[in-house]
Amino acid sequence: MDALFITAGDRTQASSRLRVYELLPHLEEAGISTESIAVPQFKSGLDGLWMRSTFASNILWKVLRNDIVFVQKIRFPTWFTQILSKISSTLIYDFDDAIHLAPPGKDVGQDDIRQHNTLIEKSDLTIAGSRELVEYARQYTDEVKCLHTGIPRKKYEQHQNISDLDEDSILLGWVGNPENLHYLSDVEREISEVLERHDNLSLRIITAGTLPIRPFKDREGEDVEYVEWTLDSALADLAEVDIGLRPLRDDEWTRSKGGFTSIVECLALGVPVVATPVSLVKYLIRNRDNGFLAGSPNEWGIILSNIAENPSEIYQMSQEAIKTVSSWRFWTEDTAKGLINIINEEIKKE
Template sequence: MLRGNFEDRGGAVLKVLFLPVAPIKGPSSRYRVYQLLPFLQRAGIKTGCHCALPRVIYDSFPPRRGFWYKLVYFGCAAFSRLLAVFRLIFYDAVFIQRLVLPHVYPFPELLICKAGRLLGKKVFFDFDDAIFTTPIIRKKTLAEKLTDPGRVGKVIASCDAVIAGNEFLAGYARRYNKNVFVVPTCLNLEKYGPLRSGGRDDPVIVGWIGTPGTESYLDLLTPVFRRLASRRRLLVRVVGGGRYRCPGVVVEHWPWSLAGEVSLLRSFTIGVMPLTDDTWSKGKCGLKLLQYMAAGVPVVASPVGVNERIIVNGENGFLARSTEEWAAGIDTLIRSPELRAKMAELARRTVEEKYSVQANVARLAAIMLSAGK
């Protein structure tokens, strides 16, 4: 559909070098880069990929473990991204995903932007979190306290175009660059299969998926879970965390894996996405919410940021602010398998129509092809 509208450059309309910040196990890179590559290739874009981190470094040196882990992790990421400069000559454009050094002067990205200009290459910058601020859900690290507040703006101003994961992030980017486009984080529905048949789950499984860095959001639901567990059989299933505890409630912890992700999501009776109402949370793109919905799991979520755009309260999910609203939303879904099935169907349709790869890849391809001319 797109191919006929653009000039053919030796079999490919545009050659783009993608620079993801992490291997495929990294959720941001997996959904913003890797899953899109085969679809973009079908649209006439020849893709190359230069990951900032080898898998062994990503797996063996998680930054949360301390200073020396951070030094190896971010040192390797910065060095690898700098090396990408030498690959620019083989491409028409470069797609920079996020910053490899989240809190200091972004010299790797600025060097790529400068080299791109000198070589006549188009430079795209993609981000899907409020990386210009820090979470308030935990204490700031020393690096976060000393962070360069203008680091993201410097990179955005140096690029030809910016691709933001939601309108809130796009609003920030427009302060520095007029060529800003919104492409939501989306899912490939082919991996999620058909909707599962409804049934009466006993016990009910309230599920959450995420990372150790975001698991603390579950603390917001501790009083909710305790209230519900006092009158119903309730199991809380946490995927990708490991530390969350809720006295009086059965909590299961499951390790995340790429192969087992979808089956674990489909095991949930209800999916939850609690958030604090702050700048960091408003920058989130609703990934776990969309994962639940794609898997046919009814959802209850905080009405923060993009969640309010995704969820029509009472139709394809519930939005909840207070402990009372959270408990009422989850309890309503527990009591009505029919409502769960109806909401699951509408939720899946929402993803299919607005947040699937199939619904968004043509727009991303058109943005890149237009700016890359």
């Protein structure tokens, strides 16, 4: 069986890496021959038109040679989707964000929404990253399944560092895309007050790219540091953190996320997490067991102050954090098994 994966980005883009590229070796072991191609950044003008035409032709040629065409989180022009649906033996569309909505601070055009919905409608199967996204997709198709995002067990096990904390030093950590920094800024005042009161706390922010905002910029060089995210260094940088932070907003965009990967990453490293109880998070994080749930800015201040004064609690939570990832089947091999089963079921329908 041959499968073509068309991805929204390369391995540096989290959704493409975790929902496609990390799964490919497992699919190969299961006898599925895979080929992948990432959508490039197109230039403007005539050069861009030529690039798009060449890319489209290349895709269509590859589609004809594969049994499965897997489109990951891309919005194609509706005419191109129509062609794909007609010439593909089996077309699968995968998305793990509410891309029919605009994330905070951004807009989404009606053409983008129409392209997204057309892909759902014309695909033989849609794979959604959360139950909320499944419900959205069911407006356009009955052929939809849920598959959460997984992370590679071996890579995280290599960086697990479970040890007693030095009570004089507790490193808080936030990791994520720069466009999500506004979530952190929502509790900047409360965290700053805790940092001011407790000398044993410091904060590491791991991100990359152009920063739309820069929370805690007045504290940089004192008890706050920005560390550039890279594919090679991110895990080691995050593994040094003692407590992960994930403030969120309770809105449709957040509730529809396909796995809350930054939280799962921390748990996989044995790092307990303080998070806002939104959607899956309120079940994933068990208060005072593998982390803490902070439902208001005031609770963020209280919880972090308690951590500063009682750091031994964190060590007791580390093993439970790791167990959570296994019990929820958030490892890549679990996701791969799910995808392999889905692909085999689709092939049997043909």
